[in-house]
Amino acid sequence: MLLCTIYVLAPYISNVVIGDPVRGQALISSWHTISGVIIAVTSAFLGAATDRMGRRKPLLALIVAVLAVSIFVQWWAVPGEGGLPLGVLGFVVIVSSIAFVYSEVLHNAMLTRAAHPAVLSHVSGLGLSLGNLASVLLLVFVLATIALPGQMDLPLIPDAPLFGLDPAAYEPSRIVAPLCAIWLIVFSIPLFLYTPDLTTTGERFGDAMRHGVGNVIRTISKLRDYRNVALFLVARMLYADGKTAILIFSGIYAAGVMQWGLIEMLAYGVILTIFAVFGGFIGGWLDHALGPKRAVVIELGAVLACLIAMVSMTFASMLFVIPVDPEARIWNSPLFATAPELGYMGFAIVIAIFITAAYASSRTLMARLAPEGMEGEVFGLYALAGSATAWLGPMLVEYFTSTYQSQRAGFASIAILLLLGFVLLLFVKPPAAKH
Numbered sequence: 033m034l035l036c037t038i039y040v041l042a043p044y045i046s047n048v049v050i051g052d053p054v055r056g057q058a059l060i061s062s063w064h065t066i067s068g069v070i071i072a073v074t075s076a077f078l079g080a081a082t083d084r085m086g087r088r089k090p091l092l093a094l095i096v097a098v099l100a101v102s103i104f105v106q107w108w109a110v111p112g113e114g115g116l117p118l119g120v121l122g123f124v125v126i127v128s129s130i131a132f133v134y135s136e137v138l139h140n141a142m143l144t145r146a147a148h149p150a151v152l153s154h155v156s157g158l159g160l161s162l163g164n165l166a167s168v169l170l171l172v173f174v175l176a177t178i179a180l181p182g183q184m185d186l187p188l189i190p191d192a193p194l195f196g197l198d199p200a201a202y203e204p205s206r207i208v209a210p211l212c213a214i215w216l217i218v219f220s221i222p223l224f225l226y227t228p229d230l231t232t233t234g235e236r237f238g239d240a241m242r243h244g245v246g247n248v249i250r251t252i253s254k255l256r257d258y259r260n261v262a263l264f265l266v267a268r269m270l271y272a273d274g275k276t277a278i279l280i281f282s283g284i285y286a287a288g289v290m291q292w293g294l295i296e297m298l299a300y301g302v303i304l305t306i307f308a309v310f311g312g313f314i315g316g317w318l319d320h321a322l323g324p325k326r327a328v329v330i331e332l333g334a335v336l337a338c339l340i341a342m343v344s345m346t347f348a349s350m351l352f353v354i355p356v357d358p359e360a361r362i363w364n365s366p367l368f369a370t371a372p373e374l375g376y377m378g379f380a381i382v383i384a385i386f387i388t389a390a391y392a393s394s395r396t397l398m399a400r401l402a403p404e405g406m407e408g409e410v411f412g413l414y415a416l417a418g419s420a421t422a423w424l425g426p427m428l429v430e431y432f433t434s435t436y437q438s439q440r441a442g443f444a445s446i447a448i449l450l451l452l453g454f455v456l457l458l459f460v461k462p463p464a465a466k467h
Contacts, residue, residue, distance in 0.1 A: 036103055036106065036128070036208065036209065036212050037279060037280055037283075038279055038280070038282060038283040038301065039171070039283050039297050039298060039300065039301035040174075040205055040208045040283075040294065040297055040298065040301070041106055041109070041205070041206075041208055041209060042060060042280065042283055042284055043283045043284050043286070043287035043288075043292075043297055044109075044202065044205040044206070044294075045060065045109055045121070045125075046059075046060055046284045046287065046288065047287055047288060048111055048202060048205070049109050049110065049111050049115075049118070049121070050118070051111060053284070053287070053288030053289075053439060054288070054433060054434075054437055054438070054439055056284065056288075057281065057284050057285070057288065057429065057430075057433050057439050057442055058429075058430045058433045058434045058442070059118075059122075060125070060280070060281075060284065060426075061281075061426040061427065061429045061430035061433065061442070062122075062426070062430055063122045063125050063126050063129075063426075064125075064126075064129060064280055064422070064423075064425075064426035065423040065426040065427045065430065066126050066423070067125075067126040067127075067129035067130050067422070068129075068273075068421070068422030068423030068424070068425075068426060069422075069423045070126075070130055071129075071130055071133045071134075071422055072421070072422060072423065075133060075134065075137050077245055078134060078137050078138075079137050079138075079410075079411055079413070082137075082138060085236075087229050088138045088139075088229055089224055089229045091138060092135060092138040092139065092223075092224075093220075093224060095131050095134045095135050095138065096131075096135055096216065096217070096220050097217075098127065098131045099128055099131035099132055099135060099216065100213040100214075100216050100217050101213070102124045102125075102127040102128035102131060103128050103209055103212050103213040103216065104209055104210050104213035105124050105209070106121070106124060106125070106128075106206070106209040107206050107207070107209040107210050108206075109121050109206060109209075110201065110202060110206070111202075133422075137411060139223070162309075162312075163312075165309045166215075166219060167301075167305045167308075168302060168305045168306050168309065170211065170212070170215055171298055171301045171302045171305055172302055174207075174208060174211065174298055175295070175298040175299060175302060176189060177190065177193070177194040178193045178194055178195075178197060178204045178207060179193075179204055179294050179295050179298050180295060181193045181194070183295060195207065204294060205294050252413070255413075258401075260401065260460060260461045261401050261402075261410070263456060263459060263460050264397065264398070264401060264457070264460045265413060265414065266456055267453045267454075267456035267457040267460060268394060268398075268414070268453065268457075269421050269453070270421060270449045270450075270452045270453035270456065271332055271390075271449065271450050271452075271453025271454060271457065272394070272453070273421045273422055273424055273425040273449050274335075274425060274446050274447070274448075274449035274450035274453060275335065275387050275390065275391070275450075276422060276425060277425030277426065277428075277429060277446045277449070278335070278339060278383065278387065278446055279387070280425075280426070281429055281442070281443055281446070282342070282380065282383075282443075283297060283300075283301075284439075285342075285439050285440075285442075285443045286300060286376065286380075288439050289345075289346050289347060289439055289440065290345075290346075290347050290372070290373060290376060291347055295367065296367055296368070299367050299368070300377070300380070303377065303381065304380055304381060304384040305384070307381045307384045307385050308384040308385060308387075308388040309388075310385055311384065311385040311386060311387065311388025311389040311392070312388055312389065312392050314385060314386075314389045315327060315331065315388065315389030315390065315391070315392030315393045315396075316392060316396075318330060318331070318389065318393060319392070319393050319396050323462050323463075324393050324394075324396045324397035324400060324462075324463070325397060325457075325460055325461075325462040325463070326462070327389070327393040327397075328390055328393045328394055328397060328457060329454070329457055329458065330386075331386040331387075331389045331390035331393060332386075332390055332450065332453065332454050332457065333454060334382060334383075334386040335383055335386050335387050335390060335450060336447060336450040336451060336454060338379040338380075338382045338383045338386075339383065339444075339446060339447055339450065340444075340447060341375075341379040342376055342379045342380060342383070342443075343440055343443055343444040343447075345372045345375050345376040345379075346372060346440065347370075347372060347373075348372070349372065350371060350372050350375055356370070356371055356372055358370065362374060395414075397463065398410065398411065398414045400463035401463045421449070424449065425446060425449055428442075428445040428446065428448065428449070429442040429443065429445055429446065430442070431445070432444070432445040
């Protein structure tokens with residue numbers, strides 16, 4: 033999803049298919065607003081239904097298949113009349129966003145069955161780190177075999193893009209859609225073959241969903257008896273939406289404001305994803321050393337500070353007010369040679385580390401706070417807390433981008449959600465250790 037959501041497809045759709053970075057950021061925001069609303073009203077019921085059914089893998093397989101197909105068809109996203117109509121493209125982006133969150137609901141609920149409580153934080157962090165490591169491999173493959181050939185004369189780089197891709201038809205950008213879909217299917221196979229699942233209860237999905245509605249209502253009502261859990265869920269509802277918005281729009285913002293193309297965006301993705309690998313390990317280490325609550329506070333504070341710093345950078349200025357000559361080069365490099373680019377990259381690296389760590393630590397914190405026997409249901413609420421306001425982040429970006437006709441204003445609005453979530457998180461009581 034990194035290539036699609038952050039580094040290549042979303043910036044490509046914004047700048048090339050839509051053809052205007054400001055309008056593109058606003059329109060893509062509206063698509064994610066729609067998917068956020070749908071996720072908000074359905075994800076908790078999905079978690080409750082799977083609790084009643086027992087097994088998660090069959091439904092997870094279906095959702096992964098839908099996700100793969102919705103990613104693959106984005107290959108036909110081309111400007112003009114020859115590709116997917118913009119409305120259809122928006123529809124498949126919405127479907128892929130929903131399917132991705134649904135898959136998280138199901139595999140997060142499997143976490144407590146896959147790992148002993150004593151090593152839960154390390155397993156959670158390791159899973160995210162390995163996912164980012166796999167993304168590095170795919171990003172490097174696309175960069176070395178598709179983006180750089182024909183553009184730069186470098187050792188071991190082919191003279192032309194792999195598969196005979198035509199740059200004039202934007203195929204080097206579009207090919208990431210089928211590549212990501214195939215990658216998703218192939219590397220989902222070990223999950224289905226080797227991870228433990230619960231025994232089926234025999235209840236059908238429709239009946240489980242119907243009963244799950246009542247279960248979710250009862251779970252929400254029970255939160256009056258678990259006020260600490262409720263407070264964390266509300267805090268997470270806000271800051272997770274902010275983190276998701278950063279992931280969705282940082283690439284679009286970088287491509288538009290820094291004027292980066294495919295090669296820059298792929299290199300940006302490789303560098304950030306390499307550092308994000310360490311984020312999962314740092315999250316696990318902070319969880320173990322300080323506890324998951326303190327870990328999330330530190331990680332979220334770092335993300336908020338770096339977001340403000342990133343917004344302060346443009347192609348021709350730094351720290352909001354310092355003008356910079358766009359032609360002035362800090363070092364002799366074909367990429368990222370100006371001071372604003374290097375500053376943006378540095379702050380983005382810190383965000384990549386701590387946003388990954390925050391995902392790992394938040395998941396661990398929820399697993400520690402979840403009442404025994406309610407893991408799937410609570411992780412449904414956890415997904416709800418991460419998506420009940422998923423429409424709010426994109427809506428803020430859309431509103432501020434359109435109102436001020438500024439990508440900077442839209443991207444900066446994400447800080448509102450991070451700050452509110454950070455303040456609420458300070459009042460969450462750390463969970464007791466489970467043995």
